[in-house]
Amino acid sequence: MASHLDSNVIPPSRQRETPRSGLTWIGQSMKRVEDPRILAGKGGYIDDVTVPGMAHAAMVTSPHAHARIVSIDTSKARALPGVIGVYTGQDLARVVDPCPSFASPPVPQHAIVLDKVRHVGEVVAAVVAEDRYVAEDAAELVEVEWEILPANVDIEASLEATGDAVIHPDDRDSNRALDESFQFGPVDEHFAAAAHVIKRRLRWHRSSAQAIETCGVVAQFDPISGSYTIHANTNFYNFIPFVIGGSLRVSPGELRIIPVLAGGSFGSKVFNHKILIRTAGLSRLAGVPVKYIEDRVEHFTNSDSHGSDRLYDAELAVMEDGTFKSLRFTVLDDYGAYLQFGVGTHGNAMAQVTGPYRIESFGMRVIAVLSNKTQQGPYRGFGSEVTNWVMERMADAAAKELGRDPVELREQNMIAADAFPYMIPTGNIYDSGNFQKVLAEAKGLFDLDAWRERAKALRAGGRCVGVGVATCMERSVYGPTEWWSLNNRETPGFTLTSTPEAITARVDPSGKLFVTLHSPMVGNSPETVVTQVLAERLTVAPEDVVINYSDSQSGFNSVGPQGSRFTAMIAGACVSASIKLEERLKRFGAYMLQRRPEDVELRDGCVAVVGSQDQKKTFAEIALTSSFFRLSFPEGEEYDSGIDCTAVYDHPISTDPDPERKHLGIFYPIVGHICHMVAVEVDPGTGKVEILDYAAVHDNGTIVNPRTLGGQVWGGTANGIGTALSEQFLYDADGQFTNPNFSEFAMPTANEMPRNFKLGHVETPSPYTEYGVKGGGEGGRLGAPSALTSAIEDALSDFGVTISSLPVTPPVLRGMIRAAQASG
Amino acid sequence: MKPAAFDYERPNDLAAALELLSCEEDTRILAGGQSLVPMMNARLARPKRLVDINRLPDLDYIRDEGTHVAIGALARHRDVKSSRLVRDHLPVIPAAYEWVAHAAVRNRGTLCGNLCHADPASEMPALMLLLGAEMVLTQASGTRIVAASDFFLGLYETAAGPGEMLTEVRIPKPARDTGWGFEEVGMRKADFAWATCAATMRLDGGRIAAPAAAVAGVGDRATRLAELEAAIEGQAPSDSLFADVAREVAVSLDPPSSVGVDAQYRRDLVGTLLPRALAAAARRAEEAKQ
């Protein structure tokens, strides 16, 4: 191990349930517990919430990318019948403070702007009215006089901007929000020793998750108690009170967030801080409960969840024999007008920046650029989807320049199956894996050799058919240091060190297991996972598990579904709870059976005497007796009535970053591995890409539910296909966002999906998580863009086209082909 | 995204509808609503008054009129797409309809509404030009017939006046041995076209007869390609001929450039798709002979 990593000692495993075969419920494609009510139309999403006396908000939004507000006249809007109030940023500032920021130093943001707008769609004023129609009528009547300022649209030009083009002139005199450099290991030495230095300039364009449900809030301020009750489709309701309480000037005790089922997130609903704060403030100002649901255009233009927008100058040092030695890059990232998470998306990427390869050192300079676009936020991959693509582009480039087979070169550089846990140069570890096995599985599933032959033959016949292979990492179970580890060392900012998940559980006197979750359902399968794990661990029947959700006041430390953490973390919480419940059940049961706790075991929902068939008590009998008949048991606290617990699971294995940032510590250690193989045909006359065949093999450790994991892989792959081929936010020179709608931002429909998608799984259990479970919520999107890019480049190999930018829409591809035709 | 307020009328007969339309106010017809309502929801359209024609009797026909097929104002995309009559005589229409919107949109959207909307990237205006259709425009004071070639005037602009309703489209039945071709590229299958090319022709002793070709998505309106037709009439069909004439069309166009889709790309599409459409038409014409 390289010496810069010496201080990063891998802690021992805290795994309690070892991975093993012969499990009863874990591994079953059980039908989801969540589904019946959702299928019946009774899911209970945010717009289904109504509270008595509720009014509706609509926003006055900026038509300009960058402009100063000279004046706002709300008088006509206020005079409209049905309008309760119209509020500017100054009005809102009477009751709320600026939005929280995790950046260090922070970039100030207001839920309604005070004096200038920094992107199209930013909120200038809000109307509260009796219904949404009237609210929108009034919003149109608000008159704003603008002084237009120069718009920053281009990532490199933004960096050079001066004068009026500076976006936050009160806080900084340029649009450079952060500029930090890192060396993990002897990068310069390795580059000096390299036989080949592969260089590429790579561009990843902006898009976002666009779940089919937008974000929304129903907020109610109670002037008597000074507290807020808020329904919201945020992922994160148990932490949100700490995050936004300051802005709302209340303590978490005066803030109750009630979760709802969210109609998809993919990161876009992680925080929703701005609409939470704004809507809450509006309810306080207007004196009525207020509902605000983003419309689709608002979700596109103002939802603070745009994805990465990066320009890389990347270099890979390769030895004579093809060994990848070192990687380094400078990356500019256009974060938009604000910087809510600092450069957390780059911290995330550091978890697996060197891919599945034995690259020994890594260096980077990251420059966060501010521009007149909506600010970035989480989006499926949280920045790692981009570095996966960069790494795979560099691997392909190396293969091309060395005249090597791209798959064979990857295999040569892959971390060996016996090298785990493996520490990469940034200090993160890969807990386990068998990349070779995944690759072999994919080769078989896809029939790589046959496809390559076929593609070659078809190309010889003049068709543009190509094959692409991507071998990528899928880190899961994040630790929070990813958010601050790249910040300026002197002022690292918001330094959390655990991302816990908890459940509360109780065996009720009827024998049912009542479980309260402290994180919402966002399209993942929390209830199903919990049911399967608890049924497994406590030997109960799945139908005896009854699940509900807490709110932020009845809840407990839980971070919720993000960063592919939830399944592994909630499984941990279930095991923690099971241990506590088992102890209680055995204590009471053993007493009832007149045995010692050591002599009984859990079996089929009973506490049974070891070795005996019929000496047992059902959980119902035990819970009934323990709950209602305290006097049946001896004195002592340990026999206090009832069987319940709250159990938390902290991050299974993490370490702190080195204070000098020689390494970033272990922060995203539970890694899955994915291999995607795809065959495409490009129509050179139109630039259209047709996917001819697709195979994806994922290793997500022990699989709790193959069907739901399959759904994630499929969905993520569809998402990745969109990212690669069709989804891009387009801005004109004035900073107008030209396609903020579902007609022009082209997400794949069923017609755009491959016809014969093949899915395979390898199971390399984690040695650190319970049962060896790993996360798998982002996987498809972490692999598909790379595989498709390779395949398209291969298909166009006769034109000598190099793909250095995503997405490759038909016009973009056709443009490359045209240029190649003209020059060749 | 909610529409601005408007007055709503739902007449029960054509005369009443025309009467309502003849008033001065900013009145618009509401047919399928599949173009108008999205624009109203975004407040890009804000008519004062809507005349909902959906309950007018006897306007949903697709009729065989001997020389032509007559399609009434309330015939839905869906009905036209699945009509036997249309399929038998005008097979290029159902083929093109594969590219028009989605099933649920086609369930309500009307052919006539689509033509009146005159989106430059819409398929059906190009087909009406291709097939030499006639538009029956009716107003309270009477009816006039306008050739498709005189109907589409520009971006969302047609010859239908404020008080007029397109009550019927008449599409001549081409000769039985007419072949057709239709090609389109957009981002996704059901999206508006970046370029659409359609062609029909017959073969007379191996020579192209009665050729027609039209494009959409590459200008402010759909366009019939008269010069190309003249150039191929009487020629033997060949890939090189079609490529040559398409190239000329492509350079003569002045397509719009939008962010992400440049004019040159649209020209390239015409250069690629038009020969394919022509070749398909020639192939089908050949097959029709057998």
Added chain:
Amino acid sequence: MKKTAINLTVNGRSRDAVVPPRMLLSDLIRHELALPGTHVGCEHGVCGACNVLVDGKAVRSCLMFAVQADGCEITTVEGFSAGGLDLVQTAFWEEHGLQCGFCTPGMLASAHELLAENPDPTDDEIREAIAGNLCRCTGYEYIIAAIRSAARKMRDAETAAKRQPA
């Protein structure tokens, strides 16, 4: 603003409402008739989350005004499950045809329309039938599997019913 009294049949039940002309059918269904199963994802006709059956045909309820539904028969997701999950819903459950479920009511409407017209659709016909319904979660494959399975179940039920002497 002038309001109009309308009457329509929703999920088999006659419902009266007084609506301004501009009220979208989706808002009537969700907020006035308190049937929130129908979802709204875009209000510009693309996502299909708002699809309901109007006189048996799948229609964007965000592109229809409530007044236009006067006298119509409307079926929403609540109607499909009036007597417990129906065959299509059950197939979605079994095949994992939903994740967040936001697109599901619209998908179900499209599936119902398809299966009423075409009891034995090919996969490509299924694709085409749901191509107007965006789903960001599933990648569609298990939705297609669900509709395929529902078709089979419906055909089996039909055959069984025929075999049963009256």
